[in-house]
Amino acid sequence: MLHVDSFSPLFLTLSFCTILLLPPSCRAELPENHVAFFIFGDSLLDAGNNIYLNGSGTNYLPYGETFFKRPTGRVCDGRIVPDFISEYAKLPYIKPYLEPRFTDHTNGVNFASAGAGVLPETHPGTLYLKLQLNYFEEVVKGLKQQLGDGDARKLLSKAVYLFSIGGNDYNAIQNNPKAAASFRKMYMTMVLGNITAGIKQLYAHGGRKFAFQNVGPIGCMPGTRASSGSEGCLHDPTVITKMHNIALSRVLKRMEQGLPGFKYALFDYYTSLTMRTLYSSKFGFKVGMSACCGSGPFNGQFTCGKKNGTTSSYTLCSDPSEYVWFDAAHPTETANRQLASLLWDGPSHTVGPYNMKMLFEMS
Numbered sequence: 099m100l101h102v103d104s105f106s107p108l109f110l111t112l113s114f115c116t117i118l119l120l121p122p123s124c125r126a127e128l129p130e131n132h133v134a135f136f137i138f139g140d141s142l143l144d145a146g147n148n149i150y151l152n153g154s155g156t157n158y159l160p161y162g163e164t165f166f167k168r169p170t171g172r173v174c175d176g177r178i179v180p181d182f183i184s185e186y187a188k189l190p191y192i193k194p195y196l197e198p199r200f201t202d203h204t205n206g207v208n209f210a211s212a213g214a215g216v217l218p219e220t221h222p223g224t225l226y227l228k229l230q231l232n233y234f235e236e237v238v239k240g241l242k243q244q245l246g247d248g249d250a251r252k253l254l255s256k257a258v259y260l261f262s263i264g265g266n267d268y269n270a271i272q273n274n275p276k277a278a279a280s281f282r283k284m285y286m287t288m289v290l291g292n293i294t295a296g297i298k299q300l301y302a303h304g305g306r307k308f309a310f311q312n313v314g315p316i317g318c319m320p321g322t323r324a325s326s327g328s329e330g331c332l333h334d335p336t337v338i339t340k341m342h343n344i345a346l347s348r349v350l351k352r353m354e355q356g357l358p359g360f361k362y363a364l365f366d367y368y369t370s371l372t373m374r375t376l377y378s379s380k381f382g383f384k385v386g387m388s389a390c391c392g393s394g395p396f397n398g399q400f401t402c403g404k405k406n407g408t409t410s411s412y413t414l415c416s417d418p419s420e421y422v423w424f425d426a427a428h429p430t431e432t433a434n435r436q437l438a439s440l441l442w443d444g445p446s447h448t449v450g451p452y453n454m455k456m457l458f459e460m461s
C-alpha cells in the first residue's frame with residue numbers, strides 16, 4: 099500500500115516539532131512550495147466524514163475492497179478523485195475533518211459528506227455546504243494558532259480548493275410535482291447563490307485557486323434508471339443538471355472578472371462520465387450501464403453491502419475495474435482514476451481555463 103506521508107518532508111518537519119514541543123521555532127518550517135488541499139462536497143469526494151455522523155457512512159465491505167482493503171467511508175470500491183489528485187500533487191491522502199485526533203491541518207482537510215447538498219434541507223443530518231464552511235472557519239482559527247496569522251494566510255492563499263456539490267440538491271427535487279419551471283429556476287438560483295457565497299467566504303480568507311467538478315449525469319446513473327425502469331439516460335434530471343452546469347460556468351466566469359487573482363478549473367465531469375457510461379468499451383470498461391454492486395434492474399438499487407438477516411441483499415461483480423459504476427450512483431476506482439486524471443491535466447475542452455496541475459504549480 100502506498101504511504102505518501104512517510105516521504106513528505108513536511109510530515110517529518112511537523113512530527114519533529116510536535117515531539118520537541120517547540121511551536122515558535124517551528125512556525126516558519128512549511129516548505130516554500132507547500133500547497134494545501136481543501137475539499138468540499140458530497141459522496142463523490144467524501145473520504146469518511148459520514149462514518150462519524152449517525153451511522154450514515156459506508157463503513158462496511160465491499161466498499162473499500164479494492165485498494166484500502168477495508169471500508170473507509172469512501173462510497174467506492176477504492177480511491178476517489180481527491181485521493182488521485184493528492185497522489186499527483188505528492189500530498190498524503192487528505193483526511194476527513196471529523197476523523198478523531200486529526201489536528202494537523204497543514205496539508206488540507208476534506209469536509210465532503212455523502213448525501214450533502216448545497217441546501218441544508220436537501221439531506222438533513224449530513225454536512226451541507228454551509229456546515230462544511232463553518233468547519234473550515236474552525237480550521238482557519240487552528241492554523242492561525244499553529245502558524246501565526248501571516249503564514250496561515252499564506253497557506254490559505256496558496257491552497258487549492260476543490261468542490262463537487264449540487265447533485266443531491268437536484269436529485270432531491272426530481273420527483274417533486276412542485277418542480278415546475280419557475281420553481282426549478284428559483285431553486286437553481288438558491289443553489290448557485292449559496293455556492294457563490296461559499297467561494298467568496300474562502301476568497302476572503304485568501305483563497306485564490308478553485309477547482310470544480312460540475313454536476314454529474316444524474317439521469318444516467320444506474321440508480322435513477324432502476325427506479326424508472328429506463329434503459330437509457332432519463333431526460334428530466336438531465337435537463338436540470340445541464341442548466342445548472344451552464345449557469346455554474348457563467349457564475350465562475352463572472353467571479354474571475356470580479357475578484358482579483360481568482361483562478362479556477364472547471365471540469366466537465368458531466369460529459370466525461372456520460373461518455374464512459376454510454377461508450378464504456380472505448381474507455382477500457384466492459385460494463386457502463388449497470389453497477390458492479392447492488393440489486394434489481396441495472397444492479398441499480400442501493401443495496402450494496404446490505405444484509406437482510408444473514409443473507410446478502412446484493413450481488414457483487416468479481417472485477418470492479420471492468421465497470422464504470424461501483425454502486426447505483428458512484429463510479430468505481432478505475433473510473434475515478436480516469437476522471438481525476440482529466441481534472442488534473444486533461445484537455446482544455448474538458449477542464450478549463452486552468453487544470454488542477456496548473457493550480458497546484460502556480461505560485
Ligand SMILES: *[C@@H]1O[C@H](CO)[C@@H](O)[C@H](O)[C@H]1NC(C)=O
Nearest residue numbers: 150151152153154222223224
Ligand atoms: C443521532 O441519532 C440519535 C438517535 O436517533 C439522536 O438522538 C442524535 O441527536 C443524533 N445525532 C446527530 C448528530 O444527528
Ligand SMILES: *[C@@H]1O[C@H](CO)[C@@H](O)[C@H](O)[C@H]1NC(C)=O
Nearest residue numbers: 217218219287288291292295
Ligand atoms: C441559500 O439557500 C437558502 C435556502 O437554504 C436561501 O434561503 C438563501 O437565499 C440562499 N442564499 C443565497 C445567497 O442565495
Ligand SMILES: *[C@@H]1O[C@H](CO)[C@@H](O)[C@H](O)[C@H]1NC(C)=O
Nearest residue numbers: 401404405406407408409411
Ligand atoms: C428480507 O427477507 C424476508 C424473507 O425472505 C422478506 O420477506 C423481506 O421482504 C426481506 N426484506 C427486505 C427489506 O428485503
